[in-house]
Amino acid sequence: MAAASRPLAARLTRLDLMEGSSVPAPASDRKNAGHGSGTWATVTKDVPMRSETSRCYDIVIKPMASAASSLHSTLKLLSDPLRLRLCALLARGELAVQELVAITGLQQSRISNHLSLLKRSGLVRDRREGTWSFHSLVEPSDDGPLSSTLYAAAVQPSVESPEGVRDQLALQAVLDQRRQKSRDMHDRLAERWSAVGQEFALGTLRAEVLAHAWPHGPTVADLGCGTGFLASWLAQRGAHVIAVDHSERMLGQAKRSSHSAPIVFRQGELDALPLANGEVDAAFSNLVWHHLPDYEAAANEVRRVLRPGGAVVISDLLPHEAEWMREQMGDLRLGLRPDQVVGALARAGFSELHSEPIMDRYRVASPTGGTAEFPMFVVRGRKPATDR
Numbered sequence: 304m305a306a307a308s309r310p311l312a313a314r315l316t317r318l319d320l321m322e323g324s325s326v327p328a329p330a331s332d333r334k335n336a337g338h339g340s341g342t343w344a345t346v347t348k349d350v351p352m353r354s355e356t357s358r359c360y361d362i363v364i365k366p367m368a369s370a371a372s373s374l375h376s377t378l379k380l381l382s383d384p385l386r387l388r389l390c391a392l393l394a395r396g397e398l399a400v401q402e403l404v405a406i407t408g409l410q411q412s413r414i415s416n417h418l419s420l421l422k423r424s425g426l427v428r429d430r431r432e433g434t435w436s437f438h439s440l441v442e443p444s445d446d447g448p449l450s451s452t453l454y455a456a457a458v459q460p461s462v463e464s465p466e467g468v469r470d471q472l473a474l475q476a477v478l479d480q481r482r483q484k485s486r487d488m489h490d491r492l493a494e495r496w497s498a499v500g501q502e503f504a505l506g507t508l509r510a511e512v513l514a515h516a517w518p519h520g521p522t523v524a525d526l527g528c529g530t531g532f533l534a535s536w537l538a539q540r541g542a543h544v545i546a547v548d549h550s551e552r553m554l555g556q557a558k559r560s561s562h563s564a565p566i567v568f569r570q571g572e573l574d575a576l577p578l579a580n581g582e583v584d585a586a587f588s589n590l591v592w593h594h595l596p597d598y599e600a601a602a603n604e605v606r607r608v609l610r611p612g613g614a615v616v617i618s619d620l621l622p623h624e625a626e627w628m629r630e631q632m633g634d635l636r637l638g639l640r641p642d643q644v645v646g647a648l649a650r651a652g653f654s655e656l657h658s659e660p661i662m663d664r665y666r667v668a669s670p671t672g673g674t675a676e677f678p679m680f681v682v683r684g685r686k687p688a689t690d691r
């Protein structure tokens with residue numbers, strides 16, 4: 304039978320049909336249906352046949368109408384200057400409502416209302432962590448709620464507008480405050496760190512982390528070295544270690560406990576490392592990334608300071624619910640998901656990325672008495688050899 308003379312349903316057997324569609328499909332095609340996004344459904348033989356016009360409406364017009372209506376509601380949402388302003392800020396990274404209040408000077412209830420609308424439309428997502436909630440703009444993508452074209456036409460100009468530039472400066476001040484808070488906390492912890500922060504259930508962490516960092520060349524950076532227990536261990540085995548930390552007191556303790564191992568100490572931030580381009584063969588950070596306001600920036604910096612082909616090793620706590628770790632240990636995040644670290648490193652251009660749990664567990668005295676143990680993970684990757 305010529306294609307045009309076959310019944311419409313037979314001509315459509317390879318198409319996934321919109322939910323509620325009434326076109327029957329042959330049994331052999333049921334297994335092919337349902338491969339699209341969640342709004343597309345399996346077509347069954349039991350649904351009554353309707354006229355060709357209404358079927359064309361279902362197949363051609365309805366999806367177009369629904370895309371147009373979702374574009375219309377996104378445009379409507381973004382036509383509000385405050386919502387656009389929030390999107391521009393959240394494009395920069397995850398922020399808590401309190402931080403948005405500090406940046407914009409607006410009332411919390413107003414910001415929360417706009418955030419709920421943005422979340423409902425899928426433009427903003429939130430991540431709960433203990434009693435905090437972090438918000439961020441979704442990645443622009445052509446099959447998501449915020450297309451790259453819409454981002455470039457609406458959000459980007461808002462970032463670059465005079466008000467956007469003022470907001471970005473205020474945001475920078477908030478990020479600087481977070482950093483300062485972390486530095487002060489670590490200065491306060493420095494004298495006790497060797498006692499409170501370096502206890503592990505099995506004691507295998509050193510071997511597990513360093514086995515991945517050490518074999519790539521003589522120069523290794525310990526980024527966020529604390530009192531330097533990993534740096535000293537490596538230096539005593541012949542590595543040339545550059546140990547970086549933003550806390551002056553942690554560095555002071557690290558120097559004292561290095562027992563004249565040949566370690567170079569440098570004070571600096573992980574998102575602006577005091578290291579030259581390509582200066583090291585490998586870099587690792589243990590229990591540091593959960594303190595970072597902007598780990599995307601840290602990932603870019605590690606790539607800059609590694610030589611082509613160099614290795615990165617990041618170990619940290621898996622997500623947990625111990626809210627008291629913020630107060631007691633100055634933690635910004637309650638652990639991290641390995642895929643957050645892998646994602647940031649991948650976006651910074653790293654390859655050969657792997658993550659795995661560490662057998663060891665981090666132990667710390669809990670405020671309710673006893674000892675809390677936290678499971679950990681390690682992520683490792685390489686800067687491509689061709690990346691200069």
Ligand SMILES: C[S@@+](CC[C@H](N)C(=O)[O-])C[C@H]1O[C@@H](n2cnc3c(N)ncnc32)[C@H](O)[C@@H]1O
Pocket residue numbers: 482485486489500501526527528529530531532533547548549550553571572573574588589590591594595
């Ligand atoms: C939890 S301690 C871990 C210390 C060490 N890596 C260890 O395994 O014992 C976190 C360390 O990271 C440092 N740190 C946190 N945020 C930092 C940043 N943005 N730049 C540089 N150092 C940072 C702190 O000062 C602190 O010494």
